[in-house]
Amino acid sequence: MASDSGDHITQFEEHSSTFLVVGGGIAGVTCAETLAIYHPEEKITLITESSVIKTIANLEPVARYVYKFDVKEQSLNDSLPPAILTIVDRLKTIEALDHFVLTENGRRIYYKYMCLCTGATPNLILGNNPRVIGIRDTDSVLTLQEFLKHAKKVTLLGNGGIASELAYELHGIEVHWVVKDNHIASTFVDPGAAHFFQESIHLKKPDGSNADKANSQSTSIVKRLRYKEIQSKELCKENNKIRGAALGPDWHRNFTLTGNASSTTDSPIIHYKTHIKEIVEKNKKIFITLNNDERIECDFLISATGVEPHHNYSCSIPFSMGTDGGIAVNDMMETNVLDIYAAGDVCTAMWEHGEHWFQMRLWTQARQMGCMAGRSMDAKLTNEVIYQDFCFELFGHVTQLFGYPVVLLGRYNGQGLGTDYELLIRSTAGKEYIKFVLQNGRLRGAILIGNTELAETCENLILNKIDLTPYGDDILNPDIDIEDYFD
Numbered sequence: 001m002a003s004d005s006g007d008h009i010t011q012f013e014e015h016s017s018t019f020l021v022v023g024g025g026i027a028g029v030t031c032a033e034t035l036a037i038y039h040p041e042e043k044i045t046l047i048t049e050s051s052v053i054k055t056i057a058n059l060e061p062v063a064r065y066v067y068k069f070d071v072k073e074q075s076l077n078d079s080l081p082p083a084i085l086t087i088v089d090r091l092k093t094i095e096a097l098d099h100f101v102l103t104e105n106g107r108r109i110y111y112k113y114m115c116l117c118t119g120a121t122p123n124l125i126l127g128n129n130p131r132v133i134g135i136r137d138t139d140s141v142l143t144l145q146e147f148l149k150h151a152k153k154v155t156l157l158g159n160g161g162i163a164s165e166l167a168y169e170l171h172g173i174e175v176h177w178v179v180k181d182n183h184i185a186s187t188f189v190d191p192g193a194a195h196f197f198q199e200s201i202h203l204k205k206p207d208g209s210n211a212d213k214a215n216s217q218s219t220s221i222v223k224r225l226r227y228k229e230i231q232s233k234e235l236c237k238e239n240n241k242i243r244g245a246a247l248g249p250d251w252h253r254n255f256t257l258t259g260n261a262s263s264t265t266d267s268p269i270i271h272y273k274t275h276i277k278e279i280v281e282k283n284k285k286i287f288i289t290l291n292n293d294e295r296i297e298c299d300f301l302i303s304a305t306g307v308e309p310h311h312n313y314s315c316s317i318p319f320s321m322g323t324d325g326g327i328a329v330n331d332m333m334e335t336n337v338l339d340i341y342a343a344g345d346v347c348t349a350m351w352e353h354g355e356h357w358f359q360m361r362l363w364t365q366a367r368q369m370g371c372m373a374g375r376s377m378d379a380k381l382t383n384e385v386i387y388q389d390f391c392f393e394l395f396g397h398v399t400q401l402f403g404y405p406v407v408l409l410g411r412y413n414g415q416g417l418g419t420d421y422e423l424l425i426r427s428t429a430g431k432e433y434i435k436f437v438l439q440n441g442r443l444r445g446a447i448l449i450g451n452t453e454l455a456e457t458c459e460n461l462i463l464n465k466i467d468l469t470p471y472g473d474d475i476l477n478p479d480i481d482i483e484d485y486f487d
């Protein structure tokens with residue numbers, strides 16, 4: 001890999017490349033590496049504004065189509081195939097008709113095919129307030145660490161991936177976690193799983209290490225809930241936006257849910273179903289008023305409130321955009337502008353989605369889209385017809401939440417299933433939480449928390465649409481190994 005930090009293609013010099021990829025995140029690097037596999041003989045150029053790129057390491061199958069992997073940050077100089085020329089620069093202008101781009105440092109680069117992988121940026125509330133920070137990349141984490149050094153109290157706003165991670169990882173500081181929902185981690189799980197996690201947050205010892213999983217001998221609860229039980233009138237009132245297969249108050253009757261975490265600094269103080277009404281900054285503190293008039297005085301606020309696709313460049317032909325601000329792409333990752341593709345957080349998947357898939361801005365999908373865009377650009381150059389990768393048939397995501405391995409499959413929270421579904425749950429406190437989302441007896445989605453070893457079985461059940469009605473609740477009977485049953 002020839003890396004150019006500016007010496008080979010100096011300012012105002014022209015350069016041409018068969019394939020041009022913009023962005024050194026997972027999507028861009030995967031796209032460039034895919035192109036280097038298919039066309040080591042062609043000129044492939046990767047531009048990225050940061051001299052640190054993200055690469056995949058320790059890729060490991062969890063099921064047939066679901067992988068877990070680590071993401072490593074590496075310097076440009078030692079990590080990409082030799083066919084890829086890398087340039088540290090920022091894309092500024094695209095001249096689509098004449099197939100060239102101009103960069104901040106005055107480079108003009110001609111391309112045959114280009115893929116935009118410029119990611120997303122945190123969608124901060126009060127973006128211009130120096131005591132309101134977001135988390136996106138290493139720099140933002142360094143800023144967080146700087147703030148933490150002098151802080152005793154922090155407010156965490158948001159109820160998704162970042163907030164859930166920080167609620168678990170922040171130590172030695174009083175955390176006020178403000179969530180809009182009646183349970184934590186709502187973008188990933190339902191109240192039942194949230195309660196399961198809640199136990200683990202409280203289980204943390206003062207030194208932040210995990211207490212031994214209490215109740216690991218506790219019995220497993222297997223419970224079936226039909227939509228009308230789940231969608232109780234209270235829930236209707238609470239959630240004007242039905243998130244999907246959320247469990248209603250019925251679930252709560254089986255457990256005493258602790259509202260606020262205990263007073264130790266390592267258990268976040270959770271403010272449920274609240275949002276911020278007012279923020280005032282004074283004497284290096286911020287004073288927050290919540291919509292229920294609760295007040296929080298803290299040193300800074302982390303706005304873990306989602307992302308917005310990042311395309312800080314112009315194009316001579318306007319891009320079609322998705323409603324969420326991403327660059328619209330079809331199933332071949334093509335934009336509406338000829339020979340320009342897009343992949344990862346920057347794009348919006350506008351093709352008709354498979355019945356078990358939906359878009360979520362994750363490493364998992366950034367990698368899948370980067371690879372699909374690479375294959376698609378190859379096919380265009382060689383004039384071949386290809387089909388969309390099978391990975392877009394089934395939503396699959398492997399992650400860690402509150403110290404547990406988590407696998408999310410298909411419509412794991414009943415997303416888009418309307419009202420005719422039911423849930424089958426098996427929960428063993430401190431050990432595992434398994435939720436099946438069933439529609440007309442077929443498995444449509446699953447949440448697997450803990451070492452359940454059920455990912456591949458669930459993948460098969462979802463994709464093969466096997467009618468599980470005859471098995472009743474035995475499907476999740478802890479004494480029956482359904483892996484053998486359906487393998």
Ligand SMILES: Cc1cc2nc3c(=O)[nH]c(=O)nc-3n(C[C@H](O)[C@H](O)[C@H](O)COP(=O)(O)OP(=O)(O)OC[C@H]3O[C@@H](n4cnc5c(N)ncnc54)[C@H](O)[C@@H]3O)c2cc1C
Nearest residue numbers: 023024025026027049090091119136344345361362363366
């Ligand atoms: C704190 C945090 C934790 C996360 N944890 C997880 C997780 O556990 N699992 C998971 O699946 N996902 C996770 N995500 C989401 C995941 O990071 C993203 O979905 C994924 O990294 C998107 O990859 P990308 O390549 O599309 O974009 P990015 O990784 O944002 O890369 C975009 C690249 O484009 C470059 N760029 C931008 N504009 C230009 C320009 N004009 N010219 C040149 N270069 C440009 C940027 O410098 C960057 O290198 C997390 C996100 C955050 C913020």
Ligand SMILES: NC(=O)C1=CN([C@@H]2O[C@H](COP(=O)(O)OP(=O)(O)OC[C@H]3O[C@@H](n4cnc5c(N)ncnc54)[C@H](OP(=O)(O)O)[C@@H]3O)[C@@H](O)[C@H]2O)C=CC1
Nearest residue numbers: 125158159160161162163187304305306307361362399400
């Ligand atoms: N383990 C993993 O897989 C992780 C994945 N990620 C990914 O990285 C990206 C960024 O993560 P994150 O920022 O947590 O985004 P997420 O989309 O995961 O969560 C955003 C949260 O903020 C809430 N929210 C949005 N606007 C406001 C507001 N104005 N006031 C209060 N709450 C608000 C959202 O509520 P609502 O949904 O109701 O709008 C949601 O609960 C996401 O794509 C996420 O999936 C990040 C960390 C870990």
